[in-house]
Amino acid sequence: MQVIDLNDQAVGAILPPVQPLLITGGNGTLGRAFQRLCAIRGIDFIALGRNELDISDPLSVEKALVQHNPWAVVNTAGYVRVDEAENDFKRCYRENTQGPAVLAAACAYRELPFLTFSSDLVFDGNKSAAYVESDMPCPLNVYGNSKRLAERDVLRHMPQALVVRTSAFFSPWDEYNFVYAALRAAHTKQAFEAADDVLISPTYVPDLVNVALDLLIDEERGVWHLANQGAYTWADLARLTADMASLDTSFVVPRSMQALGLAAARPAYSVLGSRQGNLLPSTEERLHTCIPEMLAAITNSVEEPMAVAS
Numbered sequence: 001m002q003v004i005d006l007n008d009q010a011v012g013a014i015l016p017p018v019q020p021l022l023i024t025g026g027n028g029t030l031g032r033a034f035q036r037l038c039a040i041r042g043i044d045f046i047a048l049g050r051n052e053l054d055i056s057d058p059l060s061v062e063k064a065l066v067q068h069n070p071w072a073v074v075n076t077a078g079y080v081r082v083d084e085a086e087n088d089f090k091r092c093y094r095e096n097t098q099g100p101a102v103l104a105a106a107c108a109y110r111e112l113p114f115l116t117f118s119s120d121l122v123f124d125g126n127k128s129a130a131y132v133e134s135d136m137p138c139p140l141n142v143y144g145n146s147k148r149l150a151e152r153d154v155l156r157h158m159p160q161a162l163v164v165r166t167s168a169f170f171s172p173w174d175e176y177n178f179v180y181a182a183l184r185a186a187h188t189k190q191a192f193e194a195a196d197d198v199l200i201s202p203t204y205v206p207d208l209v210n211v212a213l214d215l216l217i218d219e220e221r222g223v224w225h226l227a228n229q230g231a232y233t234w235a236d237l238a239r240l241t242a243d244m245a246s247l248d249t250s251f252v253v254p255r256s257m258q259a260l261g262l263a264a265a266r267p268a269y270s271v272l273g274s275r276q277g278n279l280l281p282s283t284e285e286r287l288h289t290c291i292p293e294m295l296a297a298i299t300n301s302v303e304e305p306m307a308v309a310s
Contacts, residue, residue, distance in 0.1 A: 017069075018044045019044070019069055019070055019071040020044040020045050020046045020068060020070050020071070021038060021043055021044065021045040021046070021070055021071065021072055021073075021074060022045070022046050022048070022064065022065070022068055022070035022072070022073045022074070023035060023038075023045055023046065023047040023048070023073075023074045023076060024048055024053055024055050024073070024074070024075045024076060024077040024103070025049070025050075025075065025076035025077030025078065026047030026048050026049045026052075026076075027049040027050070028076055028077065028078075028080070029169060029171070029173075029174045029176070029177075029205065030076040030117065030169075030205065030208075030209070031047055031049075031076040031077070032173070032174070033171065033173060033174075033205045033206065033208075033209045034047070034074055034076060034209050034213075035047050036173065037206065037209045037210060037213065038213070041213070043213070046068045046070065048064060050077065052064075053077075054099075055075065055077050055095070055099035055100070055102060055103055056094050056095065056098040056099040056102055057102070058102050058105075058106065061102055061103060061106045062106060065106060065110060065112075070112065071112070071113070072112055072113035072114065072115070072216055073103060073107050073112055073113070073114050073115070074115045074116075074212075074216065075099070075100055075103050075114070075115065075116040075117070076117065077095065077099060078095050078096045078099065078100075078117075079091060079092040079094075079095040079096050079143070079146070081143075082121065082141065082143040082262075082264045083262050083263040083264045084263075085141070085142040085143040085146070085264065086141065086142050086263045086264050087263070089142045089146075092142055092143060092146050093142075093146050093149070096143070096146035096147055096150055097146045097147075097149045097150045097153060100116045100150045100153070100154050101150065101153035101154055101157055103116070103154075104116070104153070104154040104155075104157040104158040104161050105157040105158070107158060107161070108157055108158035108160075108161075113160075113162070113216055113219060114154075114158055114161045114162065115161070115162045115163075115164065115212060115215075115216045116150070116154055116161065116162075116163055116164075117163075117164050117165075117166060118147045118148075118150065118151050118163055118164065118165040118166075118223075119143070119144060119147045119165060119166070119167065120165060120166070120167035120168075120200065120201065120227070120267075120270035120271075120272050121139060121140075121141065121143055121144035121147065121266070121267065121270065122137035122138075122139050122144050122145075122147050122148045122151070122165065123135065123137060123138065123139070123144075123267050123270050124138040124139065124140055124267055125140070125266075125267025125268040125269040125270055126138075126267075126269075127269060128269065129273070130201075130231070130271045130272060130273025131225070131270065131271065131272055131273060132225065132273050132274055132275045133165075133222070133223045133224060133225055133274060133275055133276060134275065137151070140264075140265040140266065140267055141264035141265050141266070142264065143264060151163050151223065155222070155223075159221070159222075160219075160221045161221065161222075162212075162215055162216055162220055162221055162222070162224065163222065163223045163224070164208075164212050164215075164223075164224050164225075164226050165223060165224070165225050165226070165272060166203050166208055166225075166226050166227055166272070167200055167201045167202070167203050167227050167270060167272055168200045168201065168202045168203055168227075168237075169202075169203055169205050169208075170202055170203070170204060170205070170286075170287075170290070171204065171205035171206060171290065172290040172293040172294045172297070173205065173206075174205070175297070178202075178234065178237065178238075179202070179237065179241050179287070179290075179291075179294070180294055180298075182194070182237070182238035182241045182242065182252075183241050183242070183245060183247075183291065183294050183295060183298060184298050185238075185251055186238075186241070186242035186245065186247040186248065186249070186251050187245075187247060187295065187298050187299065189248070189251060190251060191251055191253050192238055192251050192252055192253060193253045193254075193255050193260065194233075194234040194235040194237075194238045194252055194253070194254065194255065195233060195234040195235060195254075195255060195256065195257045195260060195266075196233045196234070196235035196236070196254035196255065196256070197233065197256050197257055197268060198233055198234060198257050198266055198267070198268055198269075198270075199231045199232065199233055199268070199269045199270070199271055200231070200232065200233075200234065200237075200270055200271065201227035201228065201229075201230065201231060201270070201271045201272045201283075202227070202228055202230065202232065202237060202283045202286075203226065203227045203228055203280070204228050204280070204283070204286035204289070204290065207226075207228060207280045207281065207286065208226050208227075208280070211226055211279045211280060212226060224274065224276050225272040225273065225274040225276070226272075226274075226279065226280060227271075227272040227280065228280045228281060228282060228283040228285075228286055229278055229280065229281065229282045229283065230282055230283035230284065231271040232283065233254075235252055235254040235255075237283075238252045239252050240284070240287065241287060241291065244284075244287050244288060244291050245291050245295050
């Protein structure tokens with residue numbers, strides 16, 4: 001019997017290469033969160049940005065799949081500017097509808113698991129109870145319609161794909177989210193306008209990514225809703241954030257959605273529930289988790305002394 005010395009560097013040459021998870025949209029909020037949590041969980045990955053992979057181009061997708069030989073694909077790329085989409089609809093549909101469909105077709109051909117993301121904005125807000133996976137989409141704006149069509153086309157090309165609807169991200173890893181902005185305004189005592197006539201489900205990004213990875217690994221399929229439990233108006237969420245940080249809540253200036261003058265219509269109610277199971281903890285629990293880290297970062301950025309020229 002041949003004895004192999006595991007300290008011999010040559011052993012690595014005979015081991016099969018590890019197939020990575022391919023993450024599209026690697027420079028975005030969700031793409032960076034996937035990279036961070038894959039690293040923590042010991043999942044090998046390749047993350048590609050817009051300049052490296054055009055998800056709406058079948059040749060670009062095929063090249064990436066051949067080059068990286070992934071075991072699965074997670075699509076976090078897309079057009080995210082809801083209001084600008086009203087006048088930039090061609091690009092919105094290209095990135096949000098055509099791109100996921102191209103990826104789904106390529107993954108179906110290669111029999112690769114595929115995960116992509118949709119939005120609570122596929123709904124019109126006419127319900128008074130949480131939307132579940134079986135509810136019929138009826139979007140009010142271009143962005144929501146681009147996601148609705150993506151769901152349809154992805155599942156037509158690849159019925160075994162995993163499509164996750166989610167909503168209203170917050171995370172200490174990215175300062176460009178509503179909770180971070182509200183906390184900064186409270187800390188600096190700046191007035192903060194927020195809608196008080198729209199109910200949403202906030203979503204803690206680390207929870208979303210961890211559970212989505214679990215579903216992908218478990219080979220789940222179809223549409224799933226992933227959002228933290230609880231329903232809040234944007235104004236209530238801002239006040240709750242400040243209150244949990246022991247800051248004055250009077251900085252919040254409640255406004256109607258109409259008064260805010262946004263270009264894209266929003267559903268008055270887009271709370272996400274699930275018939276698959278409520279897999280994420282409460283919003284308040286996760287605010288308790290992340291507010292100290294957010295507040296420390298905000299305090300340091302505000303109080304950092306300016307350099308004095310010598």
